[in-house]
Structure formats: structure tokens, C-alpha cells
Amino acid sequence: MSTADNCPSADSCSTQPEANASIGRMNRPEELNRNMDVSTFVDSNGGLIDRAIYNEPAIYAQEQRRIFARSWLFLAHTSQFKKPGDFFTTFMGEDPIIVTMDKTKKIRAYLNSCRHRGVRLCRADAGATKMFTCSYHGWSFDLAGALKTVPNEKAYPEDFDKNKWSLIEVPNVQEYKGLIFGNWDHEAEPLEEALGDMRYYMDAMLDRDPEGTEVMGGVMKWELDGNWKLAAEQFATDWYHVNMSHASALMVLSPTGKGPKPEIAATPGRQFVSENGHGAGFPTHPKSRFDARPVHEYYDYEMLRERLGDAAVEGPMTTGHATVFPNFSYLPVNGSIRVWHPKGPNKIEVWAWVLVDKSMPDDVKDAQRLYNLRTFGPSGIFEADDGENWSEIQAISGGFVTNRVPLNFQMGIGSEREDGVYPGKTSELYSDAAGRAFYKHWAKIMNTPAWHERNK
Amino acid sequence: MSTPLSIGTVDDIEEGEAKVIPGDENGTGNDIAIFHAEDGNFYALDDTCTHEDASLADGWIEGTEVECPVHSAKFCLKAGTALCMPATIAARTHKVEVNGEELLLHPNVDAIA
Numbered sequence: 001m002s003t004a005d006n007c008p009s010a011d012s013c014s015t016q017p018e019a020n021a022s023i024g025r026m027n028r029p030e031e032l033n034r035n036m037d038v039s040t041f042v043d044s045n046g047g048l049i050d051r052a053i054y055n056e057p058a059i060y061a062q063e064q065r066r067i068f069a070r071s072w073l074f075l076a077h078t079s080q081f082k083k084p085g086d087f088f089t090t091f092m093g094e095d096p097i098i099v100t101m102d103k104t105k106k107i108r109a110y111l112n113s114c115r116h117r118g119v120r121l122c123r124a125d126a127g128a129t130k131m132f133t134c135s136y137h138g139w140s141f142d143l144a145g146a147l148k149t150v151p152n153e154k155a156y157p158e159d160f161d162k163n164k165w166s167l168i169e170v171p172n173v174q175e176y177k178g179l180i181f182g183n184w185d186h187e188a189e190p191l192e193e194a195l196g197d198m199r200y201y202m203d204a205m206l207d208r209d210p211e212g213t214e215v216m217g218g219v220m221k222w223e224l225d226g227n228w229k230l231a232a233e234q235f236a237t238d239w240y241h242v243n244m245s246h247a248s249a250l251m252v253l254s255p256t257g258k259g260p261k262p263e264i265a266a267t268p269g270r271q272f273v274s275e276n277g278h279g280a281g282f283p284t285h286p287k288s289r290f291d292a293r294p295v296h297e298y299y300d301y302e303m304l305r306e307r308l309g310d311a312a313v314e315g316p317m318t319t320g321h322a323t324v325f326p327n328f329s330y331l332p333v334n335g336s337i338r339v340w341h342p343k344g345p346n347k348i349e350v351w352a353w354v355l356v357d358k359s360m361p362d363d364v365k366d367a368q369r370l371y372n373l374r375t376f377g378p379s380g381i382f383e384a385d386d387g388e389n390w391s392e393i394q395a396i397s398g399g400f401v402t403n404r405v406p407l408n409f410q411m412g413i414g415s416e417r418e419d420g421v422y423p424g425k426t427s428e429l430y431s432d433a434a435g436r437a438f439y440k441h442w443a444k445i446m447n448t449p450a451w452h453e454r455n456k
Numbered sequence: 457m458s459t460p461l462s463i464g465t466v467d468d469i470e471e472g473e474a475k476v477i478p479g480d481e482n483g484t485g486n487d488i489a490i491f492h493a494e495d496g497n498f499y500a501l502d503d504t505c506t507h508e509d510a511s512l513a514d515g516w517i518e519g520t521e522v523e524c525p526v527h528s529a530k531f532c533l534k535a536g537t538a539l540c541m542p543a544t545i546a547a548r549t550h551k552v553e554v555n556g557e558e559l560l561l562h563p564n565v566d567a568i569a
Binding site: 130131133138149151 | 509510525527528542
């Protein structure tokens with residue numbers, strides 16, 4: 001293929017090449033990317049979900065194209081990058097990604113695949129470098145993604161132009177209070193708008209400290225059998241499981257050792273419902289909280305009430321749960337932030353960070369870290385309960401009859417409203433409202449062509 | 457023998473770091489990298505790796521060796537010898553002299569006479 005084929009016109013290439021003009025440059029038969037209408041899998045008004053969405057390979061492939069290739073996906077925390085060359089490798093859907101700080105201190109993200117023969121360019125989890133050099137033939141790219149050296153370059157045709165073989169860059173990287181998100185759609189709705197009212201609920205974790213937050217240590221990673229949506233949906237919408245799934249953990253954690261009092265087990269609370277698929281639930285009973293004692297003693301609640309407002313301190317700052325659509329979730333009480341990386345329809349790789357306030361003294365940070373590990377680390381007393389349930393759902397999803405029986409998401413139908421206290425629409429704490437909204441948004445964008453399908 | 461070139465003081469380059477004296481300043485036409493090695497001494501090599509176009513001053517200094525930041529070829533800072541693949545050609549050395557606090561570079565004078 002001649003280099004002229006790379007350019008819409010010779011002029012546009014000599015001045016400003018279109019971002020990532022190389023993506024999908026070769027034509028493919030349409031059969032390869034055949035999309036199905038998913039509207040009948042999700043009955044968001046009636047509260048029914050077809051189990052095929054959890055284990056059908058064709059739906060999973062469509063999710064890669066229409067969910068992960070066009071949604072804002074969490075990449076990393078700003079505290080992971082201090083000087084140029086610091087990098088962190090992650091995934092956007094199944095696409096491998098390098099996140100790095102360039103020489104101008106800008107955070108950039110690239111497809112972690114050599115432009116030559118496609119090898120994963122950087123295989124370290126994190127570190128510092130000056131160049132990303134491929135281990136296969138030695139093509140080498142700088143922090144701005146530019147191809148700098150090609151061993152034996154003289155053997156390439158005369159019109160071989162290194163400028164046309166830069167790393168594929170994620171065109172849209174934006175930050176919200178320390179959290180870095182990437183989006184392959186350069187025309188995507190800006191991150192803050194896509195988050196909308198969800199920002200208020202996130203602020204209850206991200207904005208307690210004027211200095212902001214930072215992550216501690218490395219990333220905990222573990223694999224679960226199950227579809228990524230089982231985890232994302234639960235963190236968006238499901239307080240209902242707490243008293244049952246986590247019964248043993250609640251016994252251990254109750255101050256009396258005899259279990260929570262009835263008014264705490266049946267705590268009131270609210271659940272935020274976003275039309276963009278995000279969800280957050282939180283108890284509002286003042287004693288329904290499971291925070292680590294040193295952290296609780298550290299906080300100046302009067303200051304927090306002034307900073308965040310009474311409702312935020314009494315609600316989403318307590319023992320809440322939340323998902324930013326599609327696969328970023330967090331728990332404000334212990335600073336667990338995590339991504340549910342899809343690894344095929346039947347497998348999740350969980351990546352979990354410990355988030356703390358920057359101003360916390362070291363001993364308080366450490367108390368939070370240990371508390372995080374005990375409750376929601378890979379063998380945490382709560383975490384293990386959830387993974388077991390998700391894996392159980394998935395394990396039997398292949399049965400023909402099993403798979404044809406819809407799942408129930410009917411709790412709290414019609415309860416969504418503006419309550420005058422919490423921003424946006426909220427439902428009761430015990431409700432499937434955010435789950436219904438999660439799947440409604442999922443179905444909507446699964447049925448909407450993405451940037452890579454436009455003008456075709 | 458050429459006249460030595462004053463290239464600053466010993467405090468200008470921290471141990472484990474390097475700085476480049478551009479070709480038009482050092483008179484050879486080729487950039488020269490001055491390394492402050494982990495043995496405390498200063499060494500100079502042609503900055504451009506003999507394998508591909510890369511700056512050795514950007515590389516990783518370990519002991520009295522430098523590893524190219526691009527393809528990981530290693531060179532002896534004392535003799536310029538190429539120590540491993542993919543480099544096969546030695547890097548040109550230049551003599552560095554420490555005169556009190558002052559660093560003097562003798563461009564095109566072999567470090568080991």
C-alpha cells in the first residue's frame with residue numbers, strides 16, 4: 001500500500017494528519033462486525049433482564065465495539081505520575097493501554113501495541129522510561145508516541161515515513177479530581193458532562209481534602225469467573241444483598257459482636273439513578289457506617305459538613321457503593337477504587353487501588369489501607385462473598401433452559417424521583433432503580449453506531 | 457594535541473547523570489556526552505549510539521557502563537567498547553580532565569592513550 005493511501009488528501013497530511021487516521025484503515029467485510037439489536041434483552045420498565053447478555057460471545061464482541069470503544073473508561077490516578085516518563089499499563093476493554101507523562105508533563109494514553117508487528121510494546125505494570133522499545137525488532141517510540149528509531153531503516157522503501165507510524169493515541173484523556181479517564185471517541189461528550197450529577201456523589205469521596213487524593217502502593221489484581229456487568233451492576237444498584245451475602249462479615253464488624261441493630265440492618269438510604277448508566281447507593285442512618293476507627297477519629301466532621309454539605313456527609317460519604325458506567329466502581333468508606341476489566345464473556349479481572357486523602361497522616365493512611373484489605377482486598381471478608389455469587393450466576397448461565405429464564409430487577413419500580421435533598425433522580429437504598437438505568441443505557445448505546453462506524 | 461575545552465565544574469553533573477556538549481561547541485561536529493559515573497569519575501563518549509540514532513546521555517549509567525535508553529546496548533565508559541548486542545561498534549572516547557573544580561574536555565583525544 002502506498003503512503004498516499006494514508007491521506008484523505010495530500011495537503012491535509014502534510015499539515016495536520018487526522019488523529020489516528022490509521023485505525024481501521026483497511027476495509028473489512030461487514031460480516032465481521034455484525035451488530036444485533038439488543039432492545040429485547042432489556043426490559044427496563046418491566047424490570048426484566050435476559051441472561052444471554054452475560055454469556056453470549058456475539059454480545060460480548062459488540063460490547064467491545066459499542067461500549068468500551070466509546071465510553072469514558074478509568075485509566076489511572078494522577079498521583080501515579082510524578083515526572084516525565086512515569087508510566088502505567090492498563091486496558092480499555094480488551095485493548096492494552098500505556099498511560100504516561102510526556103515531556104511537557106501532559107498525561108497521554110497509547111495503544112500498547114507496536115505499529116510494526118503488533119507486540120505488546122510495554123510489558124511492565126508500571127515504571128519510568130525514556131522510550132518504549134519493542135522487544136521483537138526494536139522499533140522505538142518516544143513519550144509523545146512518535147516512532148524514533150527503526151533498526152535497518154535503510155531497507156524500507158524510500159517513501160517510508162516514520163511520522164505515519166506513531167503509536168495509536170487515545171484521542172480523549174480527561175481528569176476529574178485525580179481520576180484519569182480515556183475515551184476513544186474524540187467527539188465524546190466531555191467527561192464532566194457525561195458524569196453529570198454523579199460528580200456530587202463522587203465528591204463525597206474525592207473532595208474531602210483540599211489537597212485531594214492519592215493512591216497507596218500498587219494495584220491489587222485478581223480474576224473472577226463471571227461477566228463484568230455482574231460486578232458493575234451490583235456496585236451501581238445493590239445494597240439489597242448486604243444483609244444476606246455479608247451476614248458473617250456484619251457479625252464480625254458489629255461493635256457488640258451480636259450483629260447490627262434492627263434499625264441499622266434496615267437502614268434508610270437513597271440510590272442515585274443516572275440516565276448515563278451510573279449509580280450510587282448509600283445509607284442515611286447516622287450509625288450505619290463501617291469506617292476504620294482511626295479514619296473516623298481523624299476526620300473533622302464539622303469541616304466536612306461545611307465543605308461538602310450536610311446531606312453529603314450524612315449520605316454518600318458513609319458506607320456507600322457506586323459505579324461509573326461502564327466498569328469503574330468505588331466504595332467511599334474504605335477508598336477502594338476498582339476497574340472490572342472484561343476478559344471474555346465469562347471472566348473478570350479486578351484491578352483495585354487504595355485511595356486516601358493526601359493530607360492524612362501516615363498512620364491514618366496505613367489504617368485505611370489495612371482496613372481496605374481486610375474488607376475489600378482480594379481475600380477481604382466482604383469481597384470474597386460477592387465474587388462467589390457472581391461466579392455462581394455465570395457457572396450455570398450456559399444451561400439452555402436456565403439461560404432462557406429472565407432475571408428480576410423490579411425492586412422499587414416507579415420510586416425514582418427528585419427528593420429535594422440529593423441531586424438528580426434517586427430511589428430508595430433498597431432498590432434496583434440504578435440497575436434498570438444501567439441496562440437501559442447499555443442497551444441504548446449497544447444499539448447506536450459508534451465513532452468508528454460513522455460515515456461508512 | 458588540541459586545546460582543552462572548559463565545560464563547567466564538577467558540580468554541574470550529578471553522579472549517575474550526563475550532559476551533552478553539542479558538536480558545534482566541542483568542534484568535532486558530533487555531540488559528546490560527559491558522564492559522571494558511579495566510580496566518581498567523569499568520562500566522555502560520542503553521544504550518539506553506534507547502533508541507532510539515540511542519545512547515550514539519556515541512557516542508564518551503572519558502575520562505569522552506560523546502557524542505551526532505546527535498544528539496551530551497553531558501552532564501557534572508560535574505553536568505549538560495545539559490551540553487548542545490538543551494538544557491535546565501539547563508541548569514540550574523549551579525554552576528560554578534572555582541574556580542581558573545573559571540568560576540561562579534550563575533544564578527539566582518546567581517553568586511554
